[in-house]
Amino acid sequence: MTRETPAGDLTLANLTKTFGRRTAVDDLSLTIPQSSFFALLGASGCGKTTTLRMIAGLETPTSGQVLLGDRDIARLRPYRRPVNTVFQSYALFPHLDVFENVAFGLRRRGIRSVGGQVRQMLSLVQLDGYERRRPAQLSGGEQQRVALARALINHPQVLLLDEPLGALDLTLRRQMQVELKRLQAEVGITFVHVTHDQEEAMTMADTVAVMNAGRIEQLGAPADIYEFPATAFVARFLGQSNLIAGDVTGGSGDDLLVTAQGARFSVPAGRSRTDRGPVFLGVRPEKLHLATAALRVPAGHQHLDGTITDASYLGVSTQYLLRTAGGVELSVFVANSGDQQRFAIGERAVAYWNPRHAFLLGRRAETPDPTAPVAGEPVGVSA
Template sequence: MNILQISQLTCGYSTENVLQNLDLAMTQNEILCLLGASGCGKTTFLKSIAGLQDISQGKILFNEQNLAGLPVEQRQIGVIFQDYALFPHLTVKENIAFGLQKKKAAEKTEIIEKMTALVRLTGLLERYPHELSGGQQQRVAIARALACKPRLLLLDEPFSNIDSQVRYQMIDEIKDILKSQQIPAIFVTHSKEEAFAFADKLAIMDKGKIVQVGDADLLYQMPINKFVAEFLGNVNYLTCRITSDRSFNSVIGEYTFTQPLTFSNGKSISVGQNVHWLVRPQSFQIHLDEQGSGIISKKRFLGPYFQYDVNIGDECFMVQSPKNFPLDAQVRLNYKCTAPVLFDI
């Protein structure tokens, strides 16, 4: 069952709409990522859900309650900003307790102790924000947000200020906290690596619109268009000619499939039409072959794998493999594919 249902959401600043007719739904205990380039409307979307940005049309339903016009403090939505927004003159304990003024002293103490243990801040309650590391400041912001028992947590670029060496540790910790507390969350990032590690589901945004929503692996393997394909990782486009409703010819061979061929967006393809076939660099199989049509023109060692530029005729393809092949080697490329991702040229 959907706990959040957004339909035809439009909002912006002055006369310019930043978001245009957005539809989105999420289920209980789900972590959803709004992923897109800077300026695409992610933060504006987050603010509209929190009540920090007026909407000009559309509905935001949370547990079937329309949030339109509902004051921020009545939405029971927690927000963690990119800079954490901690009060520098307050201690860790006072920051966590900031939203608990109406609680009795005993209850307030109990909540602070619970949150402190949950985010592993025991022993740091009397410190000030400037005395904490970036990861510790983030934990304070999370504890403060969770202390008010939000129905939904919103996180705006939550990992951007965290050192890369501990970033994925923090991702795992926060994800475990959210799951254990059964709190759904929406977070904003421009980093696909963070999105893959943290989210249950991705919503790819571009120019104020949601382009595609789904599980990360599905979007990576079956992007709806070239924008999504390229945003989520390196790509190769092989120019192919459709030879029947189930087959095409490419520079690496003739391929026949069990199902009729269609474009990734569902549109039909005609026999004789030229199309682009998406192949990720790591999906190629590369073999030394004196009769092969490919030549390795560039070679880069990238730690867990080598990255090669392989020229076949006038086309150049990026190939990733753990195998170490010599520069200028003659090679053959293969790709075992059961469901090709095809785009119009």
């Protein structure tokens, strides 16, 4: 496939969309670099799909701009925008074969000689020889590839992906994550991927924007957001986090001192979003280690002890829940390496961690402790 001349960055400037009294997207501003793979990640109702629909032209912004390079496309009709969308439902024409589904956009523009372009596009998505099959004869992954080929053959400058893998089973979804990433690198088009699936966003995207209530909570590379979240919402939404309510009591060298659960802890200042007041001390479950209560905690590590309340075998790891004397339930992932120690429910144990792997987030005094279980929700399951 011949790469098109990039149109420039995709910029959303003060983009707002209201439906009556409800604000779906709230003064959103961000820049998506050209030729990047960008993910809008968030729960249902956060505004991510409405944002995508405004880029596509399927919704009109209440205010703000959608800029492609230096051109505002916010008021252009969808068919006049250099943008194509792939939906979760694929939206293939059941009465047309694969060849005609892919050729549809070219024929609609009056292009008669389409064979070469269609075969090139089917080769790109690894569907050589599928030209005469109907959608009903294809698997979900194959239908997804046809939908991608149909969108890419129009040479869009931006490809929008609206929960494109949601209808696939887990194994196929993971396979398609790799394929989409390969495809984006090959064609060099800006991909904007909307999803609620954190694994999809982290696996494929160069940059992830975590959305909440119509706004961006945090924007950055997947590893940066995961390792150092900006808010308690991000810490809990992008993976699981143990968030322990405490208070900053001072400093010592390059560290901040925190009192929580009746004990004192330290967190590097460079891993802290605030240096005073009420805080959450955060540690990811895989950064915690579990040991019997009789074992001595390694030097330089910090710990909380308690009682094992649950053990769940997850394949690559076992998730243990440990309830501390202060009532906090910590989630700990222990790799199933074959020689790991197993813990029984009711057994006393110690969860310990390296302070360099912790992080500190601001906490309003009235904010509920997000480590506390929500009524009706299984203990230890993140939002």
